[in-house]
Amino acid sequence: MTTTAETEWARHTAGGVLLDGFHALKHALRFGARVPVALATDREAALALTGRLAPDLTAALDGLLREVPAGTLRTLVPRPHPTGVAALARRDSAPRMPWGNAADAPLVVLDNPRNLGNVGAVVRLAAGAGVAGVLTTGDADPWHHAAVRAGAGLHFAVPVERCRSEQLPRRPLFAFDPEGEDLRRVELPAGALLAFGSERHGLTEELRARADHLVALPMRPQVSSYNLATSVAMALYHWMARPE
């Protein structure tokens, strides 16, 4: 027989973003996601974890979490998280562009990324660094549940959207490529677009042609390139460490 928790889950699946695990739920709630349903295979353990890692959310999670058997959770989510927690958040409660400090902070552009783990890692970096948003081109969905899982729920902390390259905002475009000018000599201006190429093929010709500057991350000779998310981390650290 269908339990009430399963019925609630089914009711919110369409238009809902899967928050896989305690940390994704924690971040989404902290950044204002509307979460109509949250499940735990061990409610008491999940609330104890809340007390240790997110005491600010104790009241919210006490009211929200419903216990379900582990077997039920396995039927509802593709790969249950070790914390035994899963929730659905309303996609329409995520921030949209333009947003907050958009005029001053850079926008990160991922040019046709292929690996959803990288996309999620970049969203997490973008949220931590306080950038204005993450835009992706190409056919990978930056809101795919694998990307949201890798982003630890931080898709609700920073705007994340997909667009065509011709829709990118008209702002100074700094494209990252090992052939460019050393980042240590480059000042990234307010509101710049920081663009990174795909894991296999690098920057598309289209984006390269539009770039105002090609920028290289310092790298030892004979190493071909860094991982995509690592490259974004280095660039954002350079921006965060700029003199005030």
Ligand SMILES: C[S@@+](CC[C@H](N)C(=O)[O-])C[C@H]1O[C@@H](n2cnc3c(N)ncnc32)[C@H](O)[C@@H]1O
């Ligand atoms: C894994 S790399 C792509 C490697 C790809 N085989 C190529 O030919 O460019 C993914 C992206 O990270 C960035 N990247 C990696 N290493 C870099 C470096 N040393 N300098 C600047 N950007 C770098 C670039 O934007 C690159 O397109």
